[in-house]
Amino acid sequence: MKSRLKEIFPDFQEEGLIEEIAKHGIIKPFKKGEEFLRPGKFINSIPLVLEGIIKISKKDNFDNEVILYYLKKGETCAHNLHCCMVNEVSQINAEAETDVTLLFIPLEFLDKWSTEYVSWKRFVLKTFKNKFDQLLQVIDEIAFNNIDYRLINYLNEKQKIAKDNIIKTTHQDIAIDLNSSREVISRLLKKIEHQGKIKLGRGKIELINLM
DNA sequence: ACATTAATTGTGT
DNA sequence: ACACAATTAATGT
Numbered sequence A: 001m002k003s004r005l006k007e008i009f010p011d012f013q014e015e016g017l018i019e020e021i022a023k024h025g026i027i028k029p030f031k032k033g034e035e036f037l038r039p040g041k042f043i044n045s046i047p048l049v050l051e052g053i054i055k056i057s058k059k060d061n062f063d064n065e066v067i068l069y070y071l072k073k074g075e076t077c078a079h080n081l082h083c084c085m086v087n088e089v090s091q092i093n094a095e096a097e098t099d100v101t102l103l104f105i106p107l108e109f110l111d112k113w114s115t116e117y118v119s120w121k122r123f124v125l126k127t128f129k130n131k132f133d134q135l136l137q138v139i140d141e142i143a144f145n146n147i148d149y150r151l152i153n154y155l156n157e158k159q160k161i162a163k164d165n166i167i168k169t170t171h172q173d174i175a176i177d178l179n180s181s182r183e184v185i186s187r188l189l190k191k192i193e194h195q196g197k198i199k200l201g202r203g204k205i206e207l208i209n210l211m
Numbered sequence B: 001a002c003a004t005t006a007a008t009t010g011t012g013t
Numbered sequence C: 001a002c003a004c005a006a007t008t009a010a011t012g013t
Helices: A002-008 A015-024 A078-086 A108-116 A118-145 A147-162 A171-177 A182-194
Strands: A026-030 A035-037 A045-051 A054-059 A065-071 A093-096 A100-106 A166-168 A198-201 A204-207
Touching (some): A078 A108, A100 A108, A108 A118, A147 A166, A147 A171, A147 A182, A147 A204, A182 A198
Antiparallel strands (some): A026 A100, A054 A065, A166 A204
8 A cells, every 4th residue: 555655646755754654545436427526515524536537527506517627646736725625615526437436535634734734735735736837828828819810909099099990009019018029919810811800011001891 | 222120020939 | 849941121332
């Protein structure tokens, strides 16, 4: 058991930590599709994934499910950790995506280990950081996909200010205003031009049929 | 009118 | 994102 833990969680350094996990952890297998965590349920332990994939999701007020993330071997759930530490009820669903083997750590050990074992504390922080990084990535993607619309809006605003249908500006200046790069703006503008909405010239953009 | 140069825009990787 | 090519406007001779 201990060697298996070391293999799956190479981050755990202290021998004592490994022993405590092996001693107090409760192994539970789940079949594919089983749901083992529901919103509103009190959480008295957190699962370390030994084998398989679990899906963490959140049901919104209507009826659709938003997948937050998947956990694989060697990981644990950031939401779960947080809920345990502040004694709140779960906001999320957890479901076995494949057959899984989980090792449940009773919540009373979390605070204790955090102060006793540096590598456990690092593991917890790393779990939070990973989820945070994922969020940042999503934000980036959303921002990127919105550049089309932001560019159109930008041109409209300029038109209002200019009273004229000819905007005098360079691609570079637009890129700076929209936190983008000049090449991206150039290519987007060209697409819009091909749609007949604008006409491009050096240092100016003539609005034909915007909106 | 022509050449030179700088700024702007286009394109491939 | 970067590097380079191509185009255009501006300026000097």
